Amino acid sequence: METLAALLHGFEVAISPINLLWALVGVTLGTAVGVLPGLGPALTIALLLPITYKVDAIGAFILFAGIYYGAMYGGSTTSILLNTPGESATIITAIEGNRMARNGRGGAALATAAIGSFVAGSIGIIGLTFLAPVIVEFALRFGPAEYFALMVLAFVAVSAVLGNSTVRGLTSLFFGIFLGLIGVDLQTGQPRFTFGLLELLDGINVIVVAVGLFAVGETLFLAARHRYGQDEIIPVRGSIWMTAEDWKRSWKAWLRGAAIGFPIGAMPAGGAEVPTFLSYFVEKKLSPKPEEFGHGAIEGVAGPEAANNASATGVLVPMLTLGLPTSATAAIMLSAFQSYGINPGPLLLQNQPALVWGLIASLYIGNVMLLVLNLPLIGLWVRILAIPKPLLYGGILVFATIGTYGISQSVIDLVLLYLIGGVGYLMRRYDFPTAPAIIGMILGPLAEQEFRRAMQVSQGDPTVFLTHPLSATLLAIAVLVVAAPQVYRFYRRNRPPRD
Amino acid sequence: MRLPKAKGQVALAVGVIGLAAVVWHQTTAIPVSPIYARIGPTVFPTMVAAGLFVVGLMLLWQALRGGWQTEEDQDQSPVDWHALGWVLAGLVLNVALIKPFGFTLASVLLFACVAHGFGSTRPVRDAAVGFVLAGGTYFGFSRLLGLDIGTGLVERLF
Numbered sequence: 164m165e166t167l168a169a170l171l172h173g174f175e176v177a178i179s180p181i182n183l184l185w186a187l188v189g190v191t192l193g194t195a196v197g198v199l200p201g202l203g204p205a206l207t208i209a210l211l212l213p214i215t216y217k218v219d220a221i222g223a224f225i226l227f228a229g230i231y232y233g234a235m236y237g238g239s240t241t242s243i244l245l246n247t248p249g250e251s252a253t254i255i256t257a258i259e260g261n262r263m264a265r266n267g268r269g270g271a272a273l274a275t276a277a278i279g280s281f282v283a284g285s286i287g288i289i290g291l292t293f294l295a296p297v298i299v300e301f302a303l304r305f306g307p308a309e310y311f312a313l314m315v316l317a318f319v320a321v322s323a324v325l326g327n328s329t330v331r332g333l334t335s336l337f338f339g340i341f342l343g344l345i346g347v348d349l350q351t352g353q354p355r356f357t358f359g360l361l362e363l364l365d366g367i368n369v370i371v372v373a374v375g376l377f378a379v380g381e382t383l384f385l386a387a388r389h390r391y392g393q394d395e396i397i398p399v400r401g402s403i404w405m406t407a408e409d410w411k412r413s414w415k416a417w418l419r420g421a422a423i424g425f426p427i428g429a430m431p432a433g434g435a436e437v438p439t440f441l442s443y444f445v446e447k448k449l450s451p452k453p454e455e456f457g458h459g460a461i462e463g464v465a466g467p468e469a470a471n472n473a474s475a476t477g478v479l480v481p482m483l484t485l486g487l488p489t490s491a492t493a494a495i496m497l498s499a500f501q502s503y504g505i506n507p508g509p510l511l512l513q514n515q516p517a518l519v520w521g522l523i524a525s526l527y528i529g530n531v532m533l534l535v536l537n538l539p540l541i542g543l544w545v546r547i548l549a550i551p552k553p554l555l556y557g558g559i560l561v562f563a564t565i566g567t568y569g570i571s572q573s574v575i576d577l578v579l580l581y582l583i584g585g586v587g588y589l590m591r592r593y594d595f596p597t598a599p600a601i602i603g604m605i606l607g608p609l610a611e612q613e614f615r616r617a618m619q620v621s622q623g624d625p626t627v628f629l630t631h632p633l634s635a636t637l638l639a640i641a642v643l644v645v646a647a648p649q650v651y652r653f654y655r656r657n658r659p660p661r662d
Numbered sequence: 663m664r665l666p667k668a669k670g671q672v673a674l675a676v677g678v679i680g681l682a683a684v685v686w687h688q689t690t691a692i693p694v695s696p697i698y699a700r701i702g703p704t705v706f707p708t709m710v711a712a713g714l715f716v717v718g719l720m721l722l723w724q725a726l727r728g729g730w731q732t733e734e735d736q737d738q739s740p741v742d743w744h745a746l747g748w749v750l751a752g753l754v755l756n757v758a759l760i761k762p763f764g765f766t767l768a769s770v771l772l773f774a775c776v777a778h779g780f781g782s783t784r785p786v787r788d789a790a791v792g793f794v795l796a797g798g799t800y801f802g803f804s805r806l807l808g809l810d811i812g813t814g815l816v817e818r819l820f
Contacts, residue, residue: 328730333717334717341681351703387741388741553776553778554782556749557780558773558791558795560773561772561792561796565765565769565799577756577757578757594731
């Protein structure tokens with residue numbers, strides 16, 4: 164009941180005209196960047212971080228949440244019509260949805276993706292509404308040792324689970340933590356890794372890193388392989404109104420997708436790929452027509468899209484209750500909290516109820532807006548896809564430059580941006596995931612803080628992390644996540660073949 | 663077939679190990695007050711250096727054994743140096759000119775170079791689009807968000 168009253172209050176906040184406007188701007192912008200290949204919510208929110216100096220926290224977060232949500236709707240449009248997954252979580256949609264579009268059923272594919280996202284998103288938000296207070300209750304008992312262990316687990320999970328390789332994920336993570344360490348150490352006042360540059364004393368701005376990795380790196384990567392592969396946009400054919408049979412085949416897939424996506428997203432490990440693949444697999448198993456999979460089965464779009472959206476909502480649970488971001492976008496939202504001087508964590512719900520509940524309420528509203536915006540206006544979104552590449556990437560780099568140069572007017576920042584862009588290019592070229600770098604950069608300093616706090620409490624005794632049962636358990640899980648697949652592979656390789 | 667690809671990966675792995683060495687070296691340069699000796703500002707950097715070193719070695723091992731990217735993994739076509747060169751030229755020009763010429767003009771050049779790299783053959787149109795875009799973002803950032811981007815040749819006209 165308490166929760167419902169709080170949520171009701173949240174709606175009062177979210178429904179004020181100015182906040183409704185922020186939500187509308189957010190979902191519209193989010194859909195647009197989701198549709199555009201090469202742009203994503205993490206990059207967009209990073210570029211918009213300077214508004215935290217001007218706009219109040221509630222407005223800014225409603226805008227960011229709208230972008231976060233809208234980008235997922237837009238991303239599915241691109242995967243269906245272009246067969247270029249905007250992000251790894253839409254790979255499945257790109258396979259199955261693109262087949263449907265080629266078979267002249269693009270309209271139905273877009274509809275089941277949008278409605279499924281709406282259904283699963285709503286379920287996810289309801290889950291967030293009721294799960295968040297419970298986790299806060301639990302997390303209030305955490306000490307520094309537990310927090311540190313939890314962060315280690317999140318680090319390991321995002322590096323090992325996201326992407327294809329644990330080693331490359333960890334490389335990206337350590338690189339990010341290194342970037343986060345640059346600057347003055349807040350506890351002792353010692354400069355670290357500043358290489359004698361005054362500009363680095365305040366640390367590297369997260370905008371520089373996010374924009375460098377995502378915008379500059381991506382543009383360089385696409386330029387380097389420019390001659391190869393032209394994407395073909397498949398025009399939307401077929402009614403966007405689903406037939407009775409489409410509905411019948413979709414609704415269970417939506418619910419199952421939401422049931423798979425939300426819990427996995429809400430875990431401190433996060434990640435949207437696992438639930439989408441899992442949902443695809445489940446739908447294929449349960450479908451009476453498994454032979455259609457790979458040739459445009461509607462369940463193969465409905466399930467994974469629902470799972471994707473529900474898990475994205477789930478990611479907000481550890482983010483809002485523990486201050487633990489498990490995706491690049493969530494990490495950048497965390498740095499937005501920091502720029503308001505707010506520390507997300509169990510106390511957030513008590514100290515900033517209007518902000519948290521207003522944000523959650525605006526998710527409900529944004530989700531409805533997106534459903535209305537997406538289906539009827541699909542023609543408009545498709546037209547965005549037709550922006551010529553030269554203009555699109557020229558524009559991306561101009562935005563990247565102003566977003567970076569504008570905050571500091573420092574040419575050093577600009578050089579850093581392009582250097583990190585070069586690193587981003589190498590990461591794309593050699594298949595390193597970028598999200599762990601962003602998460603490491605933002606969460607690294609917090610992890611260090613908790614680590615040192617825990618060590619101070621224990622008077623320098625490092626066994627504190629192992630004598631607290633919860634922290635020991637979390638660390639054990641972290642070790643398992645890294646070691647288990649390797650051990651398994653080693654065992655399989657060295658086992659004599661049975662004959 | 664596999665050799666030239668793995669060469670890049672070997673170089674990358676060596677680079678990661680090199681970064682570990684730099685982090686290690688810079689960590690030893692952080693002065694530590696004896697009060698913080700145990701849990702001071704060097705503990706975490708040391709862990710990062712060690713971590714980078716270990717993953718660097720593992721990457722090197724993988725690279726020397728043929729690399730982690732197979733032919734099918736990714737389209738490993740040779741780099742399009744023409745396109746990449748134009749984009750890089752745009753970035754270098756931008757860094758060099760943004761102070762003396764101001765944001766708008768430097769951005770127009772950046773935009774035109776990138777567009778040309780991506781295959782555009784209409785430099786005048788590109789410059790015009792770039793001008794509108796850069797002017798628009800300049801206006802948005804400086805007037806609406808109040809960020810001071812500095813004034814150059816073009817900005818003074820507004």
